[in-house]
Amino acid sequence: MSEVFKVVQEETHNALVEAAYKHRGYSAEESAYAAKFSAYASTHGIRTHNALKALHLDHLFGSGSQGCVPDAKIEKLESRFEASQTWNANKKLGQATAYEALETCIELADKYGVGQVSVDNAFHYLWGGGYVMEAAKRGYIAYTNCTAALAEVVPFGGKYPTLGTNPHSWGFPTVDAVGFPIVIDWATSVIAMGRVQQLAREGASLPPNAAVDKDGNPTTDPKQAAALIPFGAHKGYGLSLINEIVGGFIGGSLPTIRNRSWEQADEKHTACFYFQVIHPDAVSSGAFAKSRNQSQNVKAVIEDILGHGNESCLLPGQIEAGAAKKTAANGGLLFTDAEIAAFNELAEECGSPVWDADSFAIAKS
Known part of the structure; x- marks a missing residue:
């Protein structure tokens, strides 16, 4: 049986999310960024990283702990590299910091062809795909990765969680080619912990070989999941390792002590993230076959990949684009009764x- 969604106006959603962040001490600007990003995630059907996840993280590891400082100021460190910036976020809210990092990368890419920002002492920015999608819609190639809030993933062949879910996110400006930006965004575990929390909230089961319980045994019960397993065995492990090494x-x-073991005052406990934005002109050779321009060439490449009997295959970002169309058709953000209860x-x-909940219209499929 398919889930029933109710239609909540974005303004209603944003007002509550902003109020929740302000109640926890965040500035009006930070609260507005948090609400904007949460609405963007919900618009695109990202239920694992919506406002409920964001405020849950803040309660556990942010303003409710020692991992995030409301209204903190970013310190931008000196750099000898003109297209690169390094920031000390001073535990500022992740969404606000990430939006500023993205805009800075775009400005650098417009000037130098490529721009990058690395951020230390950060708080988690939630759905990395949302930031690169925004850049891609504006015509840029974008990439981000981050170290997750906690070590919740066991390395390949291991039993103890020493890695984060450590997502990688790429966005490509393919609106002209396929009608939406291609966004390749994945956690390096089989599923994200936000998905585990969502399934627990909805009373559903985990897929097999996605999580282990406190004794290191595989489990499909989201309420018994103590740690996650990397996707693709050693390959997912390697991709997760990249984020920790970049960090x-x-x-x-x-x-293993990130957002934990605060009594170890001589160690840091915060996350890091990294942004890169590339102007498409900066990578273009101009030597496209049959006098195609860059956009036409990208479209031809995609059509070749999805040809030859592969026409029913999906592109990364296509499901999210479909969710955004459904959101627009219903005139509001879509939530289940369980999510409304959590709000x-x-x-x-x-x-x-x-x-x-009864006052909201039922969403059309």
Whole structure:
């Protein structure tokens, strides 16, 4: 049986999310960024990294702990490289920091062809695909990775979680070619912990070989999942390792004490993230066959890949584009009754009006 979704106006959603962040001490600007990003995730059907996940993370590891400081100021360090910046985020809210990093990378890419920003002492920025999708819609190639809030993934062949879910996200400006930006965005575990939390909330089971319980045994019960397994065995492990090593070069903390073991004051406990934006003109040879331009050439490559009997294959980002169309057709963000109940817990926390689930229209499929 398919899930039933209710239609919540974006303004209603954003008002509650902003109120929740302000209640926890965040500035109006930070709260607005958080609401904007949460709405963007929900628009594209990203239920694992919506406002519920964001505020849950903040409660566990952010303003409710020691991992995030409301209204912190970013320190931009001196660099001898004109197209590169390194920041000390001073534990500023991840979404606000990431939006600023993305805009900075775009400005650098417009000037130098490529721009990169590495961020130390960061708080998790949630759905990396949202940032690169935004850049791709504006005509840029973009990449980001980050170290996750916690070490929740066991290395290939191991039993103890020493890696984060450590996502990689690429966005490509393919709106002209296929009608939407291709966004390749994945956690390096079989599933994200946000998905585990969502399935637990919905009373559903995990896929096999995605998680282990506290004793290191495989489990399909999301409420018993203590750690996750890398996708693709040694390949997913290697991709997860990339994020930890990049974070190590930036200045990142030890994965097993990140957002934990705060009594170890001589160690850092924060995440790192990295952004890169490339102007398409900066990588173009101009030597496209049959007098095609760059966009036409990209389209031809994609059509060749999806030809030859592969016409029913999906492109990364296609499901999200479909979700955005469904959101637009319904005139609001789509949430289940279980999610609305979780939003109402936030409303009670910050003293905002609760939502009446019965007052919202049922979404059209």
